[in-house]
Structures are given as structure tokens and as C-alpha cells.
Amino acid sequence: MIRVRDLTVTFGHGAQAIHAVRGIDLDVAEGESFGIVGESGSGKSTVLRALVGLNPDWTGEIAIAGEPQHRKRPKAFYRSCQMVFQDPYGSLHPRYTVDRILSEPIEIHRLGDADRRIVDVLRDVGLGPEFRFRFPHQLSGGQRQRVAVARALVLEPKILLLDEPTSALDVSVQAEILNLLRRLRHERGLTYVLVTHNLAVVAYMCERVAVMNLGQTVEELPVADLRAGQTDHAYTRQLLSASQGYDRQAVEGYRSF
Template structure:
């Protein structure tokens, strides 16, 4: 069974259609990337899956179950999203403890204190961070908190929208290593949006290349590493990255 599948999905913002006939299937436990330049529609696909861009047609299924268009609690237990900007995605006036406890409270999950402490450790943060506020944390530490919050309900799938692009280069590698470790430890499925091909090489098994709202190629990451993508635009992206797909 696929963890995520899209079939002939069109997505619009108002009168403007931004994704055309998207189709893909992500296996359970797989790490799959959507790549392309800004405006290609890749983040819009994540938002539609998450229920944040409800104006779509076609079929979206999560763990074999058709996805409705509303935010719903059952969905939140299996699929969570990590946003690009850790400065904007965490409430500035709530402690880290309050931020991490909130999903547990909403879903009536017990043992909150123990769960919060365990998750801080899992994302590499000392327990002394628990009662700090976001402004007392660095960008990398905030993104660790955002990842911890996404994992509090023990979801199977993480939607990752450019999770390192707002961070300093020195910190990006730390967060990517963390994501790789968490995926292995928790058997997570990733759908990652990025424009950074070395990130795809490091973290992903397959990728879909998007251009102007359409998926133009789906390939294994081995083809990316070998520079043997076939679509002209995909080859252009590869050339623009300087042929450097290793890294981190």
C-alpha cells in the first residue's frame, strides 16, 4: 500500500490553476522529493495533502484512505507538516513545553510531561530548553522544536516544505542528519519539497521534477547522482546545481 498517492490532481488558488494533472505514489517508509524552481507548484501539493489548499480535484489518498478537503483530527494523527520558516511556524509567546504539549492536549493523549521530555531528547535538545521561549533559541534549535511538534502524535508521514532553506548552511547539515536518523528510528515516510538537489541526494530515494505546475519526470535518486535524468528541464536543473548532487 502506498503511504501517499495522487492521481490526476489539479489545484487552484481562486481562478488560477497552479498544479495540472499531478500523479505520484510514495511507498510506506520511502523518502520522496518534489523538486523544481519557485512557483512550480511543489509546495502547493504539500498544502493540498495537508488540507491547507482545499481547492483541488482528482484523488489524494493517505495510507489507502481517500483524503477529504478539510483539516481533521484523524488525519493529524498520521500525517504532519514541517514548514520552511521556524521563525514563523512556532508561537512566539508560548514556551517550548506549551508548543509540544498542545497537540497532545487536543488529542487527549496522556503522559504529556514524559512525552515532551522524550521528544526533546529525540530531536537533540537538552531538557533545559523545555521552558524557554522561541526567541531564546537559534534558528536550528527552533526547527528541531518544529520537527518535535510534528512528531508528538507519532505520525507515519511527514510533509517537509524546504525544512532547511531558512537556516545557516552550517546548521542545515545538522537538521538533515536529524531527519535521516528520525526516519530510520521511527520508520517515517517523507514527502520533501526542495530546490536543493544535494539535499535530495542525501535524504531521498526518488524524486519528481516539477515545471509550471506539472510533473515532468519521476526518477530514482541514483539517476540524479549519475546525472542521467532524461527530461530537458530536469537536466537543466542538474546543470544549474553545477552537477553537484552530493553534499552534506
């Protein structure tokens, strides 16, 4: 479903250039949930933004559903590939009702049947019809993220790119949204690429994971190996110990490599 070769993203030029992504390869099969983990600043969001066409300054090869992609994505591309962002408040227009947020993509893509589509997708993300004419500020953080997921799903895409979809939420709400995303994936046969700095999230949501550091893939491994701590890579081991609390010994051990 997704094939990436030597993806490179550089911001700026010359001495000021920031090499955010440095030659990454990815293969994600149809129906798979693939994770990308790494510390803040390692280039995870930049990879997703390049995949979805939000960042035109990339080189390399990107193919989505077998179609080679160029800088500018045709409108039809967004019927197969959608992104969900970390901050559901920032990503929803504050002066639009839920109804308008959901009807806009339907109109842009001339799908018709807006009423039915909106009611159905709200129900699918666990929101009743009473939410349809509310504004984002009248929703809880979890409800807002459900609306953001609904907006991504209303075009019935095959692929969801999820950028830290629960990082802005309270811990109790995180599990609700993760369970929703798991259910939707199985019901709709979706393909996920999920970016997070949280190894527990990736262990719960994904089958395979790429570990990124400084714009490169350090290692790609089955999530089962990550859970079992089976990795030969110092950086992955350090991430593992950091996720179980700050482990000074592990960090010092990593530094000595």
C-alpha cells in the first residue's frame, strides 16, 4: 500500500539547511498497522507530511496504492489517504460546526448524500447525532479527536496517517481513542502508519515498527521483539529504558557507544 525509497526532506539551504529526513525506506502492506517511533525532532512528522503531500520539498520515491506520487497530489489522492493530527483543537476550524467540518470534504469531492454520510461517520466514531451542530469548543478533547477521525474517514480512505493521535489527550481518554482506531481499522480494513514517541502506544497498535533517530531509520522490527526487548541496537534499547522511566545507567551506557 505504501512504498518509500530514499525519502529525503531538507528545510532551507546551505549552512542553515536542516536535514529532517535522510534517506528513509518504508514498505507497508495493505491492512497493516506500521509504527514509527523516535524522540521529538527525529523526523517522524516530516515523513508523514511528505507522504500525505503537505511537504513538497522531498526527494526519493513515494508510491501509494501502487501509484507513484509527485510533489502535487491530485484531488483524488485524498480519497485514498488521509492524515489525523496530534492536536484536535488546532486541526478543527474553531468557527465551524461539526456538520460543516464533515460536509466540506464531501462537497469538495462531490460525493453527495451528505446527510447520511455525516450521521453514519459520527456514529462510527461513537458520537450521536446531537454532536452534529456543536462547535469544537463545545466538545471534550476526546470528542474533538473523534471528530478529527470522522473527518478523515468521511471520504472512506484506505490509509490513515496518524501523527501522535493521542499525545495531547488525558491518559484515560487516550485508551478510548486507541480502541476506537483499532476497531475502525478492523471494520474497514484500513492501513495505518502511526507516529508516536510512546512505545506503549506502538506496542498496542502496530505489528511492525521503525525506530527513527536524527532523520534516519535506526532499525525496523516486529512489535513482538520490541515488547520482549529483543534488539541489538543501542538507540532502541535506550528508548526502551527511557520509556520505563529515566534509566540513568542505560543512558550512560548508550552514550559510551
